Amino acid sequence: MGTEQRSWNTAAALTEDGERGAPASAVRGEEEEEDEAEHVADAVAGSSEVPTSSISIETSLPQEHMKPGIVELCKDLFNKWSSLDDTNFLIEKVSGGITNLLLKVSVREDKETTCLTVRLYGPNTDIVINRERELKAIRYLSAAGFGAKLLGIFGNGMVQSFIEARTLSPEDMSKPQLVAKIARELRKFHQVVISGSKEPQLWNDICKFLDKAVSLKFSDNVKQEKFETISFEEIHGEIAKLKDLTERLNAPVVFCHNDLLSGNLMLSEDEEKLYLIDFEYGSYNYRGYDIGNHFNEFAGLECDYSLYPDKDVQYLFFKNYLQFDKAEVSDEDLEALYVETNTFMLASHIYWAIWALIQAYASPIEFDYLGYFFLRFDEYKKQRDRCFALARGYLSARG
Structure with missing residues (x-):
């Protein structure tokens, strides 16, 4: 691959390809409605000082x-x-x-x-x-x-x-009782108001990752050769098409966990209390992205996507999620969230694929991050046509 293919400004290129951005009126409306909640949250969150220390711990030690x-x-x-x-x-x-x-x-x-x-x-x-x-x-x-x-x-x-609780396994997440419990807890999580900008971070973060990834150079010749088989022009084109399609869905923007894999879910011994933990990737983002990313995590680190939840399991999740503030959940509500989730699910594959390239270069942890890139991006391409057709058909039917 030539050098000219690895040196564009991703954010600028996406703008040229037709970036729309979040509807300003929708964002303003949310901010007006959430003003009081935000002031309360500010008061509670800032009510106690957290002690700090300059000490660092060497993580490579036994x-x-x-x-x-x-x-x-x-x-x-x-x-x-x-x-x-x-x-x-x-x-x-x-x-x-x-x-x-x-x-x-x-x-x-x-x-x-x-x-x-x-x-x-x-x-x-x-x-x-x-x-x-x-x-x-x-x-x-x-x-x-x-x-x-x-x-x-x-x-x-x-x-x-x-937290005295057990960490869930990927297999746990498909159990009907836990599907319902996770959905209800995630809906409550999405209600939390964090002060500051409510701009969704998905495409910003992907652009930042991609700008870092295009210029990587590995000292390991085998890794470098494998890395050079990646077409960043192809990735850029896929991002632009997916971004354009997802923006037409007008998905709600909420504060998202963004990494709701089994390892970030814990269940108390009596199985009454479910904990969502580890918020390091949390940000304001699209609702469908958070749910779609969670569904991708049914596959585990082994990326066994035969475990991706079928429509019945997804609808069980959606009903429990939507019933948080709706007495009746219509078939139209379920279909809309199904389309939204399974379109943004594709963005999850792209996000973690590009993330893996940076980790392959920077992380000392023994894990095949480069192989993980190919697993995620290949799954994106495998699911792309089906999910694009689903979203386009839904949008076409609604004018």
Whole structure:
């Protein structure tokens, strides 16, 4: 591929291809309606100061070698533990995904034990995650009852309350009772008001990722050869066509989780309380994108898209989602959300495909990110014609 194919300005190119942007009147209308809610949210979210520390933890160390740094961090953030002996602190690994490392810290005081979660950001993840946006959102989401409570911030991570619950598996997400529960919880999540701009971030983030990805150069010759088989002109063209189509659907813009995979869902032992956790990709975005991305995650990291939910499962989800504020959910309501979701589902494949290219270059974690790009982009192309026809047919029938 020639150099000229890898050097355009993505945002400008998309504008040339017919960018419409979110309807200004719709955004203004939402802001007027949400003014009071936003003021209340501001007051609650800013009601308490979160302690901070300049300490950073070296994530490449073996867990046993991390303990002195974790103990020092806890004592620095929480003065009441400053005189405790180091033996009062127990460190356990909760999970190590492809982005962050989670540690459970149990602190023993007299007859009580307090448990915390220390989340260590993966190296170089600030390239794909807006940490300022994340920290701002967490305060509002926590005030609204979502996720773990933010207890402290440090150099390369945060400390949160520990949630006593089990993490879901991809197989769990297709169980009817959980499909309904997740739908209702996501609808409540979409009601949260975060102060500031309500502009949807999907295409902005994709453009930023793509501008970074086109100029990557791998030191590993095998990776570089594989990378050079990618046509960024093709990707750009697909983004422009999909963006144009999705904008015609006029999908509602809400605050979205944007990464609702099984690992970010937890269920209490009595199976009564469902937790949505880890909001690092959260932003204002299109409703259908958040739901479509969730449906893609039924496939798990192995990308087994035979597990993508069928229409019956999707309609069960939609009914529970829409019944939050509707006594009756019509067939027209269900069809509209079905079309919206299954069109934006394509954008999820493009987003994570380009994200994977940047991670393939920047992340030290042992994961085949480059292979993941091809899995996601190939699935996009496999589903594209069907989903485009679905959306165009729906729009045509409605004039």
